[in-house]
Amino acid sequence: MGITKSNEIYSAVSLSGGKDSSCLLILMIEKGLPINCVLYADTGMEFPEMEAHIAKLDDFLFRERGLHITTLRHPHGFEWLMFDVPQQQKRAIERRIAMGQPPTGYGWPGMRVRWCTGQLKTHLITKETNRLKKEKNALHHIGIAADEAHRCKDDPHNRYPLVEWGITEAQALQICYDRGYDWGGLYEIYRRASCWCCPLQRIDELRKLRHHHPELWARLLDMDNRARAMFGPGPLGQFKQNWSVERLEARFAREDAETTA
Structure with a gap:
């Protein structure tokens, strides 16, 4: 047909x-x-x-x-x-x-x-x-x-x-x-519902990614660490202009701790 x-x-x-x-x-x-x-x-x-x-x-x-x-x-x-x-x-x-x-x-x-x-x-x-x-x-x-x-x-x-x-x-x-x-x-x-690793996502979307898809968040953290080691802290090597995934992880973890305190 x-x-x-x-x-x-x-x-x-x-x-x-x-x-x-x-x-x-x-x-x-x-x-x-x-x-x-x-x-x-x-x-x-x-x-x-x-x-x-x-x-x-x-x-x-x-x-x-x-x-x-x-x-x-x-x-x-x-x-x-x-x-x-x-x-x-x-x-x-x-x-x-x-x-x-x-x-x-x-x-x-x-x-x-x-x-x-x-x-x-x-x-x-x-x-x-x-x-x-x-x-x-x-x-x-x-x-x-x-x-x-x-x-x-x-x-x-x-x-x-x-x-x-x-x-x-x-x-x-x-x-x-x-x-x-x-x-x-x-x-x-x-x-x-686009690519989970997109750097153009809003911070809140990334917060949700960490919560709902921790396995993908772990991959994203690894990719960003590799990129920064390879390219440095500039635009090629850092996930977002003002945020590495590592810094976002620390921010979200701190927010979680404050919420449960």
């Missing part, structure tokens, strides 16, 4: 795993809209609950359309990019040497240089959808909600069904909940 006739439009759907793209996929299946492939970029740094959610969506997609989600992955992954990828530009290498830093690794991503989103998500999805647009004249369906319509790009091959249907972010989440997709409670804890 996943293969359309040659004279039909080839339909590709992007799936981030979040509420909006999940809602898009669910409704496209329910409405009987054509789907030829579903593309998901796995960063390798997703919550375990998100991994389970993707597996549940994959079961639904296969049951209804005979398709499996196509998972795209960087050949090496987040930690390799953070610590081991060789610098290519001569000026970058010279600057690293002058600062006493190794000529490998991007260090922690930041607001200005979000290499994680680019290398692990955007580039992979864009490369594949551009190929499908060129080879199959594909339409690319993207899960942007109606109240985020400013993010839509003017591309004749792109489609934004949630915007067309007037479905907001809050409505998209409720639609998923109504169908039994609850991400193991992620959206009841966190504002976003």
